[in-house]
Amino acid sequence: MASHSPLRFKNRLFYALLAAGGLVVLMGAYAVHLMEDQGHIITGMNNQIVWGVPHVFAIFMIVAASGVLNVASIGSVFGKTIYKVRAPLAGLLSIALLSGGLTVLMLDLGRPERVIVAATHYNITSVFAWNVLLYTGMFSLVVIYLWTMMERRMNPWSKPAGLAVFAWRFILTTGTGLIFAFLTARQAYGSALLPPMFIVLSFAWGLAVFHVVQTVIYAWNEKTLDPAILQRKKNLLGVFVIGSLYMVATYHMTNLYFAHQTGFERFILLDGGVYPGLFWWGYIVFGNLLPLLLIYVPGLGKTRCVMAASLLAILGGFALLYVFIIGGQAYPLNIFPGYQASSSFGDGQIAAYQPSRYEFMLGFGGLAIAFIITTVSVRVLNFMPQDKPYIAD
């Protein structure tokens, strides 16, 4: 009987975790109800900062949903076995993150009950409208991809499905970057560098999320990941973190070079209050340098270090998006170049933004949706990576 009790404990723990996730979802639903009833006045968003914390959560999840599929692509498209056995888990995480992110994005709308209008009235020139197709297409493709992998008879189709997903997620993250790249008038956005930057960021964030989930699943099942596999995957995370750092640095460097952009860069990097702090400490130090140390310093780089590095990279992602989305709006729009402007509508002034608890409730509600989808699926279906003894390929 005694040998049964750990199992029973785990069973209870599973339901407790599920209940906790459900509670967070409920909190999110409550926040949405209040926002519906009283309007966005209860959030910190206003006419100057029109996109706030919910967008930070939503965009992180959508970008990570695309990046996590990298694991699957390396397996299906490039034929690497250790990644192939992880492709189903990657697909599941992609669906979970996409569901969470899109839910947040949709429920933050001024009129979420009209979301169906986005399907019935379609403006062909809007990158938002393209994204509606990209998101739903990605969702369906990943479901098909999972089916080809998990249903033995469909296995021959998994390579073409993987290839389709591979192409689709590049276009999807390009679309996410374009949302900002098409904003010509704003100093922070309107750069062709943003779509590739978002793609590289998605690699790092997606892999970090994958590492966290994989580590938890292995620990739950009392298994250890083959150190050789861990070694390869942590190195890949390191390369992605360096890649994203490079893209972010290039984005700021090009801005610094343009005389008309130096004011904005000064604000974000030096004297913009909370934003430079979040950028340097949150993104650069905790989101990049520390993870790189944890990965590459000799003697570190073991399971716990990689787990910590992944969690830090995720937090860094949130910090970067906060600076990018909210800091980018806080810096005043240059409507009259060469003039100093002031008005009752915030012209020429740094916009103030104090996120409210409802925004965080909505954001965490989205994360909890992703958590519940993942937890339940991992329990009822076989998403556990089944490694053969490791042979380098």
Next chain:
Amino acid sequence: MSDTNVQRRQFLKTSVGAAAVAIAPGMLLFDMAHGKSEAVSSKVRWGMLIDTANCADGCNDCVTACNKENGLSGGLSPTDSQWIRKVELKDMRSGREVSLPMMCQHCEHPPCVDVCPTGASFKRADGIVLVDKHICIGCRYCMMACPYKARSFVHEPLHDQKPDVPRGKGTVESCTMCVHRVDNGQQPACAEACPNKSILFGNLNDPDSEISRKIRTVASTQVRADLGLNTGIRYQGI
């Protein structure tokens, strides 16, 4: 004539009469609801020329008139709608000061219309840029895209709306160039209210209109002309 024929004629007459009585009020209401049967045409392009030299520093009459006409609260908090605002400018090199009203510039190529996912942001044939409150989902992408910060989002429930100016909580709104007045042959409220006649409203497509003649003779600029949006609002003196 046989009895059957008379009866049939009687029946047809009564039916036609009843049908007319049933349809007439509907037709009348339909006409009333649709106002003028004539559609707006691209032969007209409504625009404004604003003379900043005449625009008095500290005068807020255009803003007050707009708020009154469109049923806006006039509040100045960051969540309140401001369809028109006075902007005070100071030339960073010479120190010259200018005061001017800023509102939706009614672009020929409006970025808000390009980015709107549902097509709620649209441009009428006569150049007026509007938001269809029935299909706006409140995503605020147009506010991100507008180079002029011309748009506001309705953050709170609304009360006592003007019948001619429908608004809606959770949707985006901006200057309509007082489309309900323009369609009745009147001027926008701001142009009418300006004590110095600094706002000249008219048809940019008519070479003989006062605004076109003035634009031909005085130097005028479009705000952020570098963006190539060809705004309907032009300014003198900046």
